Amino acid sequence: MPYPAVAVPSAEAGPLAGLRLAVKDLFAVAGYRTSWGCPTKLAMSEAESGTAPAVQALLDAGANFVGKTHTDELAWALYGLNAHFGAPINPAAPDRIPGGSSSGSAAAVAAGLADIGIGTDTGGSVRAPASFCGLWGIRPTHGRASLAGCMELAASFDTAGLFARDAGTLERAAAVLLGPDVADAPAEPRWLMPVDMVARLGPEQRAIYDASFGSLVAEPVSVYPDGGAEALYDGFRVLQSCDAKRSILPFIDATGMPLAAGLDERVAFARGLTEADEAAANAVREPFAAAMDAILGADGVLLAPVVHDAPFRRDAGRAVFDAFRHEAMKLLAVAGMARLPQVVFPAGTLDGAPFGLSLIGPRGSDRRLLEIAGRFFRR
Template identity: 75%
Template sequence: MLIDKDPVHAFVPYGAVPVAGATTGPLAGLRLAVKDIFAVAGYRTGCGCPTKLATSDIAVTTAPAVERLLGAGARFVGKTHTDELAWSLYGMNAHFGTPVNSAAPDRIPGGSSSGSAAAVAADLADIAVGTDTGGSVRAPASFCGLWGIRPSHGRVPLDGCMELAASFDTAGVFARNAATFERVVAVMMGDDADDRPEEPRWLTPTDMLARLGDAQRAVYDAHFGGLDARPVAVYPAGGADALYEAFRILQSCDAKRAVVPFIDASAMPLPAGLDERVAFARRMTPEDEAAGNAVRDPFAAAMDDLLGHDGVLLAPVVHDAPFRLDAGRAVFDGFRHYAIKLLAVAGMARLPQVVFPAGTVDGAPFGLSVIGPRGSDRWLTRLAARQF
């Protein structure tokens, strides 16, 4: 890493290797941290996994998504910690430890882009790159009081990035404030293909809101209550449970192709939690995948119809603030299932979702978000920065 001190354990302690980039541009002067599943020239790519790290060559080229930011003047300061193989939501790595959530030091930072979020929250970086498959930018942004985005699926190239679940993987970014966030999104996403209206159609997803408690709903109402929003329902037949189960199946089918072969060939040890996800993935069949797609495809089409060209969902990110590091086993086992029932809406529909700081619940950050039409990433970011 290229910083002197890392009091929040955000960065992988690689030897300092300068990374070439432009000295001028729209991101000039901004410090950039990069999740350690992206290739960065001069560095290994450990993916939060000792076995991956041991077998990783030093990269000779940098991932295009990262090059975009370097070419715009951002200054690379280091690679950041991630959950092992980027396959978790909490930010806790059994091998390398847990980055500190500066906004709530007794709470989880969220994963798998935990180090990137922790670096920005602690002002060790101004912007950071993460990935979001099931919520790995959006949850840490909410938990650490940051701006973050899961882009439209396919919007940002993932060459030079570890694949977890190709039909869900995206590359997003974090920032501490709206102005910086708009700058980095502009560079990372490029221009939207279509112009959109100055004013959106605000939509309130009533079935998503039903998953919030009173304190969480109070934060939501404080931010969105004054908007003229039309109530809508978004979940498919079978509700949130059906959407979550289809997501779980499809992510696991993707991971069975991309990650499980490495796990099996290396005979690497699996920590608690990851072992269960890997075991589930191994059981997936073509029939399971077909059943998952039978939910995803019509759901995505219905969401496209609902949002049209100008619809924006005023959506919760997750159901609660980050839990405490010393929480009981039941919390650890259950939290992600509740969270993904909200996070899966944008992921299954391949839509962009912008997260922003909104308030606190039980003394810890609780973010909110907007979900927009596919391909509306820049427009959605401008709306959020202007309105919230």
């Protein structure tokens, strides 16, 4: 974001000394305004007097702040195409979308402008850009990292996540942001293959999946609830929108801000939801989360797709724009609805664009999951 440069102090020594940090423009950074990707919010914003604790922890560990980065408006989208401030270039595939809403942090890391990017992931806003830009990324266990001083979109899903170009840097940054895991777990993972998630991949995507995971002995499991992927996605969509109805719609109504295409549809959907709709969606979420806990136990690791395909072209037709998110969310909703950590890593390319894969682990196993991913899938 083109803000006037302001000095942001960081520790001279620490585990992240010498690494450059890009910060999604949802987090407060002292001396900088915060836009939330929204010109109305930017016009109202004064320079922040303090820094969000998640960002401050990285600075205190020696990371050097290099700038605040673009986000989809109000973080309520998946593609990284902000109608007001523009879309960052995907350095790994310049003709493709970068993914969002943490688009700028992902693009900055992929371009080598930063070594660590901090973003947020509500429905996939770290995981999709990581896959699309050929990066390592993590969506932590829900509630693991502080979101004080950060815009709230959907409190029951929001997480603070990280990007890096390699496993080692991501592990170092996560150690600072997340602290130690809650409990020890067996050193060796019990591999699980989610057959119903994998079935959503096409032949080319499945070939990359098999090349990455095929040598592992994995127990086949089914993860979707009754009603399948559609029921899980519908539940996510309702619950996220109910959260946003409480957090974001009051700001939209108070300011009378114009609604860009896409955002207007999501706002209209949220307005129409009722308490009964929310209760019905929670009746999907809670049994699903309990079932996922039972499948994973203390040592299970799900060999999971991130999204169903590589990023589409920036000049794709409206039909692609409308359909891609719905298919992607049927995979992304698994970790989000179950409040689980998910680590993304580069796995291959499709027609010249990155395609990532991931590991999903038990709640609270974030650091162990990163260690496993780095040990088995570091390239």
